[in-house]
Amino acid sequence: MEKTDPDRSGAVGIFDSGYGGLTVLSGIKSVLPEYDYIYLGDNARAPYGNRSFERVYEFTLEAVKWFFKQGCHLVILACNTASAKALRTIQQVNLPQIDPDKRVLGVIRPTAEQIGLASKSGHIGVMGTEGTIQSKSYQIEISKLHPHITVIGEACPMWVPLVENREYDKPGADYFIKQHVDNLLTRDPQIDTIILGCTHYPLLMEKIRRYLPENISIISQGEVVAYSLKDYLRRHPEIDEKCTKGGTTRYFTTDSPDKFTHQASIFLEEQIVAEYAML
Known part of the structure; x- marks a missing residue:
């Protein structure tokens, strides 16, 4: 597992089971371009859509903990399946135990x-x-x-x-x-x-x-979630002030970084370089 990079701490985490969350990331960046972002696709275990509630919850919680180790204070579950099957339990059960000052939001x-x-x-x-x-x-x-x-x-x-x-x-x-x-x-x-x-x-x-x-x-959802996030940060300045604003984005995948870099071109109109993440 990657060590926390202090120079990157404070990025907003964007999580999806695969590539789809890149459409949400694009929407968020178009509205809030000044923030730093870390995107993680759990491509090695995708898709989540036909998995049980227990497995989706387990995988999503692992991802959330990974984001926190990267220094993220706010994580967006850009995956509808993760939002449906894991978000409420993570918010109500896990966050109070892990760190009650951190936030996980869904779409x-x-x-x-x-x-x-x-x-x-x-x-x-x-x-x-x-x-x-x-x-x-x-x-x-x-x-x-x-x-x-x-x-x-x-x-x-x-x-x-x-x-x-x-x-x-x-x-x-x-x-x-x-x-x-x-x-x-x-x-x-x-x-x-x-x-x-x-x-x-x-x-x-x-x-x-x-x-x-x-x-x-x-x-x-991209635009809807983006404006909702903007409003959330306005209403919660204590979270906003913890989010760094350097305009950077890093991309991680639990599968092949080369494959992710190639496939991401479907969703993004820019060239990116993905890194490997071990959950």
């Missing part, structure tokens, strides 16, 4: 907060991995904030492999995208807003839009 609640402003019909769809949909985390969070809204979830197990195997813009992807879009709208024709509940899915946006009526809006 589901900020998205749930935004949905009340987006939907006019009060019927929304969530497209995500099997783990995220089965957890009903979006239904739970949205019902707390907007009890009048009806939420329909659609698991799309093939969508992440389409992205990570660079098939997301190929003709073969259309079948799997249209299939799940049609399933969702058949189950509730009143849906007027869809949440892309997986950080990989923005790369499928063009094809998803192709099979949706024009009146249906799509919420992608």
